[in-house]
Amino acid sequence: MKLFFRQTGETGPAIVILHGVFGSSDNWLTNSKSIAALGYRVFALDQRNHGQSPRADEHDYQTMASDLREFLIDHQLENPILVGHSMGGKAVMQYAMTYPGTFEKLVIVDIAPKFYPVHHDELVRGLNAIDLDSLKSRNEADALLSTYEPILTVRQFLLKNLYRDEQGKFAWRLNLPVIERELEGIGQELTNPRIVNEPTLFIRGSKSPYIQDDDIPVIERLFPNVTFAVIQDAGHWVQAEKPVEFVDALMSFLNQ
DSSP states (O other), X not given: OOOOEEEEOSSSXXXXXXXXXXXXXXXXXXXXXXXXXXXXXXXXXXXXXXXXSOOOSOOOHHHHHHHHHHHHHHTTOOSOEEEXXXXXXXXXXXXXXXXXXXXXXXXXESOOSSOOOOXXXXXXXXXXXXXXXXXXXXXXXXXXXXXXXXXHHHHHHHHTTEEEOTTSOEEESBOHHHHHHTHHHHTSOOSSOOOOOSOEEEEEETTOSSSXXXXXXXXXXXXXXXXXXXXXXXXXXXXXXXXXXXXXXXXXXXTO
């Protein structure tokens, strides 16, 4: 699958970023500019069924890893640095386990290679409750979604997927039916786990429940060359909540 991407920076080592579920490359624009200003070429991708990338019935980590491999080959990116947040973090972990020796370093943002119970189903119900055919405005969509999600910043993040098509009608940049169907699969632990020997950084938000202390032994077994960074006062969306601290942690790791 040919993935949509946004490139920031023209020279320097390549960094390829994969977003999480409900996200897109657009969410990484601010971080990409900060990283590129430090001498890197940043490629932020839209994963399948998200953003402006194609839609498909298949949505699993092995397929997402294959998409990433195709992108790296198409753009002749040899041994890039791979960064993934949440679902994107699992996708790049799966890539690392499937295609060893094809990347320089790995950065995983606030996700562990374990099973997570379905916990986004209420958000999907909220998005499905918005009738695009009769929707008049984004404010109306926000009001409808607030019944399902009380936190404004989360609603704003989700509604970034709402756009007007060429006919001026509202549409989603998400393949909602497939994502809803695959929510359990998105939470599954990785298949065919293998040891990843390349240098790896796990970035955690201090307020996030996604990586627990008892996950550390499993991470250290699968990623023996691992470093951990904790971003204080950050939740799951570390890079959005604490962008300066996130880039500092990333650069500290890359400059080792």
